[in-house]
Amino acid sequence: MTNTLDITKREQTIxxxxGPSSLxxxxxxxxxxGILDYQGTGMGLTELSHRSKTFQALMDKTEADLRALMSVPDSHAVLFLQGGGxxxxxxxALNLLAAHAVHNPDYFATNGNQGPPCDYAVTGSWTAKAVKEAARLGANTNVAVDARKVEGAGGKFGSIPRVSEWKLSPVASKPAMLYYCDNETVDGVEYPSPGFPLDQLPEDYRKTVPIVADCSSNILSRPIDVAAHAIVFFGAQKNVGPSGVTVAIVRKDLIVDPDAGVAHGGPRIPTTLVYKNMLDNGSLYNTPSMFAIYASGLVFDDLLRNKGGVAGATERSAQKAALIYGVIEASEGVFLPTVRQASARSRMNVTFRISKPGQNQPDEKLEDAFVKRCAEANIVQVKGHRSVGGIRTSLYNAVTIEQTQKLAEVMKTFARDAKDGKL
Amino acid sequence: MTNTLDITKREQTIxxxxGPSSLxxxxxxxxxxGILDYQGTGMGLTELSHRSKTFQALMDKTEADLRALMSVPDSHAVLFLQGGGxxxxxxxALNLLAAHAVHNPDYFATNGNQGPPCDYAVTGSWTAKAVKEAARLGANTNVAVDARKVEGAGGKFGSIPRVSEWKLSPVASKPAMLYYCDNETVDGVEYPSPGFPLDQLPEDYRKTVPIVADCSSNILSRPIDVAAHAIVFFGAQKNVGPSGVTVAIVRKDLIVDPDAGVAHGGPRIPTTLVYKNMLDNGSLYNTPSMFAIYASGLVFDDLLRNKGGVAGATERSAQKAALIYGVIEASEGVFLPTVRQASARSRMNVTFRISKPGQNQPDEKLEDAFVKRCAEANIVQVKGHRSVGGIRTSLYNAVTIEQTQKLAEVMKTFARDAKDGKL
Incomplete structure (x- = not known):
């Protein structure tokens, strides 16, 4: 008995x-x-016991491939979690506060029953949410920088202020963490590669404060120094796989039993959020999101063995971004980048507004016309996030150079037509 | 361009x-x-924005179908969550403690800074874990009954003590909840249907204490009176769909902003666990586990429109269970049920040990031989949970009557061979 799949329209669509984005x-x-019959077992992947040898082999290979792709050192655990970024x-925040409480049992009592500072670098919508959540949960948060509030920002995200201007907590206050987001999906703001901002941090701070990176929307598009981080995490649904799985790569010496820290001011953490439970059980503490892990593993395998690994993705990302930003630059004011600092423009999410030539003013009618032009060329899902407006073209790993070239052609024609008064 | 799926071996496999189990x-x-091209969009389902109209339509239909299947009243919200059961x-526990704190702001202070009691009926491995977790998080838990500790239990699960013997917290102490598990997957213990234990509870207790049912492994196999419950929840990966989504059906007046209860002794709840966030955003507070929701929706549609709804499933479940328990009964001591109380034997998870005739003693060699016999008949995943041992044949909704008949035949032949000394 056989069955056929129709992918005709898919092959025409860009x-x-x-995010969720293409694979x-x-x-x-x-x-x-695989969801109908996984490797000749007669069972679909999601119909297997997650305790079976077959599924364990899949978990092992998936972790090994990710470790190879990212050069994850043995000092760090790779955890497959649910709940998204x-x-x-x-x-x-909860796990690092627990680690802090366990490692510094006298801290809470000797600091007036206040927890250690948690530093956040707010450069876009996601870090703004992250720091708000940590504060909700009782963390002693410190916004080291808010890119909306620096000179010239006008209340909007669109730059990454120099680290020397950040108001980091003193090392002597033993901060529990510094948190940043490597690529802000909504705002199109990305840290310039590579190694920034780590190499701009004061040395004593960098060496003692656990550093957390949210890499949900640019992981596997360029190298990251995992060893320099306490936690690197990413939701799958951009460069990795379908939604439903989130990977956290965590330095093992920071993974503690949180219950041992409660008496010392540490938080109570719901069991599925406790990294130690996942570490001790190879991410199979409870039934994981099997399909999402499976498809992510296929993406890892494909990138590692067929597409030159992260080095290959880095090169392609650079090419694709250069192509589209080049078209924006050459449009003579038809396409207006929303990220004012050129070095902070994302390779993943190219965000721009569209203006009549010479007016330097977003024009929603022109933007609607552009979305329509894209649709006519089978280029879809290009509207900007509702909080920013305009256009956002995301050039994740699954978007090919050929597809990016087609986008570039549509943009060029549109800019020319705008200048010729045809729109 | 087309592609072909091979389901030959799948069609032969039982x-x-x-759980995770067959679909x-x-x-x-x-x-x-759908994962390659969903409804002619040219995009796979997991490649669509979860904020798109297309995905919203899927969410709406999925919820409507589940409401129709379970007769969920308007008083209750249907939430699609991550993190499993x-x-x-x-x-x-956290959300009901938050509701209690908001609705009874003076309770905590006037009760010596102690929260309200949370009653648990422990009848198997999952409720044992649930009460342990609530206590870890600081809840004032009360084990109303532990089926391992009643007379004749010998420290093992295998019965449901009468509700009149449960040590419920006094109504005057304003319990935050009573928690039970309708079907204990590991132990094969299920509450007799229908309406038990609700109709055995004292009336004032039943009418005032929020009742929580974990129905992860028997939902949609028989009716449940949702209106009588505060929360009915279930992980997908038994009767519903692939792992990765958990449904919580929650009485809306118990869904509060937990932050408003913190000053009154309520817990701080991580944002993804806050029911209110999910209610206010139609379960799209953050990116959901899209594939799991999608496939679960297809199961709901199939059950509702092709298979007679929950009534049809109830009838088939009864037939399948009667068939296998009948074979066990007729085996004259070859198959030994692990659940000693006949009325508490699960229709979903039929758990038994295998003995030499007349010895009434589990024989692991015979059990291995039985697993092998099953494998020869392409009947797979029948080993008991590692904590219980023996055999567990699960007869979830996707297992057909014909497949159950094949299992019955294998069991009958095995019992005969055992009695004939051929094993």
Whole structure:
């Protein structure tokens, strides 16, 4: 008995969604077979026991491939979690506060029953949410920088202020963490690569304060120095796989039993958010999100073995971003980048407004016309986030150079037509 | 361009796994197409924005179908969550404690800074875990009954003591909840249907104390009186869909902003566990586990429109269970039920040990031989949970009567061979 899949329309479509976003067709074709009969077991992948040897082998390979792709050192655990990046807003702070309480049992009592500072670098919508959540949960948060509030920002995100201007907590106050987001999906703001801002931090701070990076929307698009971080986490649904799984790469010496810290001011943490439970059980503390892990593993395998690993993705990302930013630059004011600091413009999420030539003013009618032009060329999901407006074309790993070239052509024609008064 | 799926071996396989467990082939075939091109959009379902109209329509239909299947009243919200049943061990207690704090702002201070009692009926491994988790999080837990500790239990689960013997907290102490598990997957213990234990509870208790049911492993296999419950929740990966989504059906007047209760002794709740966030955002507070919701929706549609709804499932479940328990009964001591109380034997998870005839003693060699016999008949995933041992054949909704008949035949032949000394 056989069954056939129709991918005709898929092959014609260019999906530039900001996430959940497109995945390689080859991966999804393999997954389609896998959910009906995984590797000849007669059972679909999501119908297997998560305690079976077959699924354990999948978990092992998925972790090994990710470790190879990212050069994850043995000092760090790789955890496959649920709840999305949003749950990690809570989990990163809670687990690091627990570690702080366990490692510094006298801290809370000797500091007037106040927990250690948690530093946040707010450069976009996601870090703004992360610091709000940590404060809700009782953390002693410190906004080291808020990019909306620096000179020239006008209350909007669109730059990454120099680290020398950040108001970091004193090292002597033993901060529990410094949190940043490597690429702000909504705002199109990305830290310039590589190694920034770590190499700009004061040395004693960098060496003692656990550093947390939210890499949900640019992971596997360029190298990251995992060893320099306490936690690197990312939701799957951009460069990795379908929504439903979140990976947290965590330095093992910071993974503690939180219950041992409660008497010392540490937080009570719901069991599924406790990193130690996941570490001790190889991410199988409870039933995981099996399909999302499976498809993510197929993406890892494909990137590692067929597409040159992270080095290959880095090169392609640079090419794609250069192409589209080049078109924006050459548009003579038709396309207006929303990120004012050129070095902070994201390679993943290219955000811009559209103006009549010479007016330097967003024009929603022109933006609607552009979305329509894209649709006519089968280029979809290009509207900007509702909080920012305008256009956002996301150039994640699954978007090919050929697809990016087609986008560039549509943009060029549109800019020319705008200048010729044809719109 | 087309692609072909091979389901030959799948069609020959009978998967009796206890969960994650089998799903209808028709559902998975549709899902296979859907992950490559969902309804002719040119994009796979997991590649769509979760904020798109297309995905919103899927959410709306999925909720409407589930409401129709379960006759969910308007008084109750249907929330699609992540984190599995295990996360609901935390979330049910935390959210109901928050509601209690908001609705009874003076309670904490006037009760010596102690929260309200939370009653638990422990009848198997999952409720044992649930009460442990609530206590970890600081709840004032009361084990109203522990089925391992009643007379004749010998420290093992295998019965449901009468509600009149439970030590419920006094109504005057304003308990925050009573928690039970309708079907204990590991132990094969299920409450007799219908309406038990609710109708055995004292009337004032039943009318005032929020009642929580974990129905992860028997939902949609028989009716449940949702209106009588504060919360009915279930992980998908038994009768519903692939792992990755958990449904919580919650009485709306108990859904509060937990931050408003913190000053009154209520807990701080990580944002993804806060029911109010999910209610206010139609379960799209953050990116949901899209594939799991999608496939669950296909199962709801199939059950509602093709398979007679919950009434049809109830009838088939009864037939399947009667068939297998009948074979056990007729085996003259070869198959030994592990649940000593006949009325508490699960229709979903039939758990038994295997003995030499007349010895009434589990024989692991015979059990291994039985697993092998099953494998020869392409009947797979029948080993008992590691904490119980023996055999567990799970007869979830996707297991057909024909497949159950094949299992019955294998069991009958095995019992005969055992009695004939052929094993």
């Amino acid at each position: 999906n530039l969604g900001a 390689p067709t080859s991966v999804l074709l393999e997954a389609a077979q 949003t749950e990690q807003f809570s989990a990163t | 998967n009796l796994g206890a 209808p082939t028709s559902v998975l075939l549709e899902a296979a197409q 295990t996360e609901q061990f935390s979330a049910t």
